[in-house]
Amino acid sequence: MQFELAGTLGVADGRYLARQGESRAQSVLVIEALGAPPPPGRRRRRARESEPESAPPSLPLTRATAVRAYEPFESGADAERWLREAVETEGAVDAIVAEGIQLLNRALHAQAAAAADPYAGEISAERAVLVRIGYGSGDEVASGRFAVAREVDVRGGRRRREEELRPQERVAAVLGGRERIDACETLLLRARADLNGDRMREAALQLRVALEALLLELRGALVDPGHDNDMAMLETRKHEAGEAANSALRGDLAPERSRQVGELIELCERVIRRRRILRG
Secondary structure, three states: OEEEOOOOOOOOOOEEEEOOOOOOEEEEEEEEEOOOOOOOOOOOOOOOOOOOOOOOOOOOOOEEEEOOOOOOOOOOHHHHHHHHHHHOOOOHHHHHHHEEEHHHHHHHHHHHHHHHHOOOOOHHHOOEEEEEEEEOOOHHHHHOOOOOOOOOOOOHHHHHHHHHHHHHHHHHHHHHOOOOOOOHHHHHHHHHHHHHHOHHHHHHHHHHHHHHHHHHHOOHHHHHHHHHHHHHHHHOOOOHHHHHHHHHHHOOOOHHHHOOOOOOOOHHHHHHHHHHHHHO
């Protein structure tokens, strides 16, 4: 899976070996900045006069390639069949792309922690200028190249979500002081990012306080049977979030606890999404 992204990511160019899960399955992440300016010096440059009609500067491009080193193909025919099936449906494309973006976000999360940078965020696949799925020899994919690849569209889901939620209208309302963002929304976004990044301990800890905030902030927010039912369900299952968070403080979560965290995050997101849609 290959993503071409505008700008630089902060992660230095190179090849990074990644291991995941109990099986320690190996993947490789290849980062290559194309057309990036030289790194800044230690001293900040002095301000200089800017021409008002000057052309905007060209942006560098970062190419990030996620390689399934743990799953080699037995033959070229097997690789061709896999690629054909991988791009056959939206669901297949989404699953493959999600695996690649998760590996890239692992690197971005590690970079943020290593650099103590709270503003170095993770990204979604929709941020990419171009997304490819393909296969190649070991030397090819280790250099960010393919023998055969297909370009795929990952923005359809984003367009559907935007049509449903109309975020531009809400941005204007928030900036104009006509509406505010509840604390539970921000906390749930962080919990979702941790869940997608397979950081289950962090997701459980975020969920506990996010759920408490949601039950307080969204109580009576809608006159709707679905809203009332979901809020009652969250109140009933609130203890599961607390128990999962307590387990997270002691170590890794058991599979059952992880499943509960995922279900509760999805239920909380449904409550917030319903409010956005019904309130318009």
